[in-house]
Amino acid sequence: MMTFAEQFDRFAQLHLPAHLGDDAILRFRSLARPVDAARDVALGLDEGSDHLVFVSSGAIKLVAHASAGRNQVVAFHFPDELVVVPARAEHSYTLSTLRKSDLLVFDYASFADLARGDPAVLRSLLDTARSSLSRSREKSLTLGRKTATERLASFLVGMAHRIGVEREGLTFIDLPMSRRDIADSLGLTIETVSRQFTILRDLGIVRTVGKSGVQLVDLRALEARAGYLTEAA
Amino acid sequence: MMTFAEQFDRFAQLHLPAHLGDDAILRFRSLARPVDAARDVALGLDEGSDHLVFVSSGAIKLVAHASAGRNQVVAFHFPDELVVVPARAEHSYTLSTLRKSDLLVFDYASFADLARGDPAVLRSLLDTARSSLSRSREKSLTLGRKTATERLASFLVGMAHRIGVEREGLTFIDLPMSRRDIADSLGLTIETVSRQFTILRDLGIVRTVGKSGVQLVDLRALEARAGYLTEAA
DNA sequence: CGGCCTATTGATTAGCCTCAACCCACGTGG
DNA sequence: CCACGTGGGTTGAGGCTAATCAATAGGCCG
Structure with missing residues (x-):
């Protein structure tokens, strides 16, 4: 539990320029609404407008909903990251915590209006949006054209970059999300995800530790199975 | 063929604020590189840096490449739209024309640097990125969780909004892309796309006219088959 | 009118999903 | 301290959707 300050x-420090004056900072501060949520809680955001959410601690997922109860995890986000949460469009979106989290919630329109006074703030927001766009496009490729094994391999490589830690020379990941969340992120079922873990484990590429721990034994082999384009065009 | 002017x-008019001074406009103008490309041409953009591409006329696709020659169309873009084209990352991207097109190509970094002087330009860029992000997230849901029929129905509804024209009270679409492009956009094969067209045709929901024409006979029925979430959460 | 490329249709296969049972880690309470 | 219960995860058998392989049809160009 972190204090609001x-x-x-x-x-x-991460998303506002250093040169910003005290009064400008105070104005942004007045827009921030702190939310301290337990594990596995859906944030009740007003669906009528866009939001910006900063992850102070914990981990969250942004989920899109289709008919028949089908869900697609559109993005996972971790501490220090800023997320653009869209208002309801053709489909509705839900932001949920994966573990106990401290968040700052901003109304997007207010934030952007305030940012109009400083190009550096807008530039930073733009960078946030662009990196989300890049990840989303990568995900399209994964969902549209990759096999189940490739999807899990891509997922693990991505998570290794984002939340992996070095331990005894190997990368270790403590996954905050359940198999269901992984399945909903990769467009698969939990059973298929489980089977892919088994395959990678039997190949000696990863080792699983409890329910959430994953040790990447052979990162090269994992990347080779991720379906990346190897040669230059 | 349009002139550069x-x-x-x-x-x-569409992407720069009205209040911009003549000299600022001239600076943006000096960054624009006109490209007049025939149908089905891959633009040779430097893969080492990001680009912005404005579609003056024609139609284009942004394609992501995986191993084994698998392609995923990440976005289609039409006249008056601005596209953010990323540098090569885990996967590489290609921008290609669907038909004869007039384009303006900007180096992203130069453009953004110049935009630093005017928050309104950045705001406009941010809006562009956000709408691309929204569409990309919708695509993730489509690719991850929808059936073949739902994918084609969603695709047609989306195209109706973007390039559909009213004709005799019905929406008519002249699709600039081939069945292969549609398949690569929906994560399917051309055969499956073709079969889904046949199904929608036999149901009396759409009528096909030649290779590229589609008449939406029953838009409601099409939307009902698109897998949208109907009730509010 | 002829040739070519794209689209459609058909038969079979493969990969993932569905349904179902079992296992295991963890938390609880006797 | 251990028996039990619970919920997530794994494993197995069979089915179904879309892919693959193959052939035909049809629009569009010269």
Whole structure:
């Protein structure tokens, strides 16, 4: 549990330019609504407008909903990251916590209006949007054209970059999301995800530790199975 | 074939703020590189840096490449739209024309640097990125969780909004892309796309006219088959 | 009118999903 | 301290959707 001051300072340090005056910072600060949510909670955001959410601690998922109860995890986000949460469109979106999290919630329109006074803030927001766009496009390729094994391999490589830690020379990942979340992110079922874990484990490429731990024994082999384009065009 | 002046004026009108001074406009103008490409041409963009591409006329596709020659169409774009084309990352991207097109190509970094002087330009860029992000997230849901029929129905509804024209009270679409492009956009094969067209045709929901024409006879029925979430959460 | 490329249709196969049972880690309470 | 219960995860058998392989039809160009 972080204090609001700690959270906002961290946010300002990462997403607001250093040169910003005290009064400008205070205005942004007044827009921030702190949300301290337990594990596995859906945030009740107003679906009528866009939001910006800063992850101070914990981990979250952004989920899109289709008919018949089908869900697609559109993005996972981790501490220090800023997320653009869209209003309801053809489909509706839900933001949920994967574990106990401290968040700062902004109304997008207000934030953007305030940012109009400083190009650097907009530039930073634009960078956030662009990196989300890149990840989303990568996900399209994964969902549209990759096999189940490739999807899990791509997922693990991505998570290794984002939340992996070095341990005894190997990368270790403590996955905050359940098999269901992984399945909903990769467009598969939990059974298929489980089977792919078994395959990678039997090949000696990864080792699983409990329910959430994954040790990447052979990162090269994992990348080779991720379906990346190897040669230059 | 549009002149450079016509193209840039159109671009400026849509994506640059009205209040911009003449000298600032000239600086943006000096960054624009006109490209007049025939049908089905891959633009040779430097893969080492990001680009912005404005579509003056024609139609284009942004394609992501995986191993084994598998392609995923990540986005289609039409006249008056601005596209963010990323540098090579885990996968490489290609921008290709669907038909004869007039384009303006900008180096992203130069453009963004110049935009630093005017928040309104950045705001406009941010809006562009956000709408691309929204469409990409919708695509993730389609690719991850929808059946073949739902994918084609969603695709047709989307195209109706973007390039459909009213004709005799019905929406008519002249699709600039081939069945292969549609398949690569929906994560299916051309045969499956073709079969889904046959199904929708036999149901009396759409009528096909030649290879590229589609008449939406029953838009409601099409939307009902698109897998949208109907009730509010 | 002829040739070519794209689209459609058909038969079979493969990969993932569905349904079902079992296992295991963890938390609880006797 | 251990028996039990619970929920997530794994494993197995069979079915179904879309892919693959193959052949035909049809629009569009010269």
